[in-house]
Amino acid sequence: MISEKLSAPECTKHLMAVRDALDVINGKWKIQIIIALWEGNTRFKDIERRIPKITARMLSKELKDLECHQLVKRTVYDTLPVSVEYTATPHAQTLYPVIEELKKWGNLHRKKILEKQQVPELA
Amino acid sequence: MISEKLSAPECTKHLMAVRDALDVINGKWKIQIIIALWEGNTRFKDIERRIPKITARMLSKELKDLECHQLVKRTVYDTLPVSVEYTATPHAQTLYPVIEELKKWGNLHRKKILEKQQVPELA
DNA sequence: GTTACTGCTATACTATAGTATACCCACATA
DNA sequence: TATGTGGGTATACTATAGTATAGCAGTAAC
Numbered sequence: 001m002i003s004e005k006l007s008a009p010e011c012t013k014h015l016m017a018v019r020d021a022l023d024v025i026n027g028k029w030k031i032q033i034i035i036a037l038w039e040g041n042t043r044f045k046d047i048e049r050r051i052p053k054i055t056a057r058m059l060s061k062e063l064k065d066l067e068c069h070q071l072v073k074r075t076v077y078d079t080l081p082v083s084v085e086y087t088a089t090p091h092a093q094t095l096y097p098v099i100e101e102l103k104k105w106g107n108l109h110r111k112k113i114l115e116k117q118q119v120p121e122l123a
Numbered sequence: 124m125i126s127e128k129l130s131a132p133e134c135t136k137h138l139m140a141v142r143d144a145l146d147v148i149n150g151k152w153k154i155q156i157i158i159a160l161w162e163g164n165t166r167f168k169d170i171e172r173r174i175p176k177i178t179a180r181m182l183s184k185e186l187k188d189l190e191c192h193q194l195v196k197r198t199v200y201d202t203l204p205v206s207v208e209y210t211a212t213p214h215a216q217t218l219y220p221v222i223e224e225l226k227k228w229g230n231l232h233r234k235k236i237l238e239k240q241q242v243p244e245l246a
Numbered sequence: 247g248t249t250a251c252t253g254c255t256a257t258a259c260t261a262t263a264g265t266a267t268a269c270c271c272a273c274a275t276a
Numbered sequence: 277t278a279t280g281t282g283g284g285t286a287t288a289c290t291a292t293a294g295t296a297t298a299g300c301a302g303t304a305a306c
């Protein structure tokens with residue numbers, strides 16, 4: 001179904017793109033963080049509180065990763081004490097359809113798995 | 124942009140669905156394996172040869188995972204010696220749009236990242 | 247002066263993913 | 277008898293992701 005149109009090198013290229021995407025959104029926290037930002041949580045502690053069980057260490061690391069991938073912008077305000085604002089970039093917005101597809105498929109898959117677990121003592 | 128329509132528990136539910144999806148397709152090999160099956164590679168050694176650098180150990184483990192998630196069907200034929208056929212299930216087909224979105228976004232993201240790396244000595 | 251909040255970092259650990267290498271059985275071929 | 281193929285498993289390792297806990301600097305509130 002894919003191979004009909006693609007040569008092997010082309011196919012490898014597509015696989016690389018999929019890998020690239022997964023590498024960026026992979027892990028337990030990245031999508032949660034992006035969504036938290038979309039919800040309007042912009043301060044470090046706000047995000048930390050919004051996402052259950054995340055540690056400061058992970059949040060810090062993941063924010064840096066996301067910034068590096070240009071999905072998050074970090075702005076430091078020269079207040080006393082300094083306040084730091086994290087915002088999702090326009091580029092992060094382009095992830096929306098991906099997340100939607102993942103969400104849809106996650107729900108579909110859950111139903112599929114549960115469906116088989118039912119009807120155990122039918123026959 | 125998401126929060127406007129969703130209460131916190133609803134949002135958590137959606138996050139769970141995304142997590143479920145990522146848990147299934149996550150890792151270096153699963154999508155590659157599914158695509159190899161779509162391409163018509165059905166025998167263990169065929170798949171192993173089709174996917175560069177995968178080891179028998181990983182292939183074996185990943186095929187079991189995928190079977191457990193009902194994305195792959197394993198059929199043993201009573202030949203001498205036994206031959207084993209792996210096929211993608213119809214349920215695996217439902218992953219197609221997800222993979223497409225990941226591919227599209229992977230390409231978009233690559234362009235985005237490269238775009239910034241250019242123009243270093245413009246000004 | 248003590249407590250608490252913000253925005254982190256450091257250290258040490260566990261758990262999971264992935265790699266490398268060798269090996270197994272049953273059969274076929276030379 | 278040796279070598280190769282199909283379909284794997286066993287053992288041991290490394291690397292990365294994630295957890296747990298503590299602490300620090302600056303400020304502010306009581």
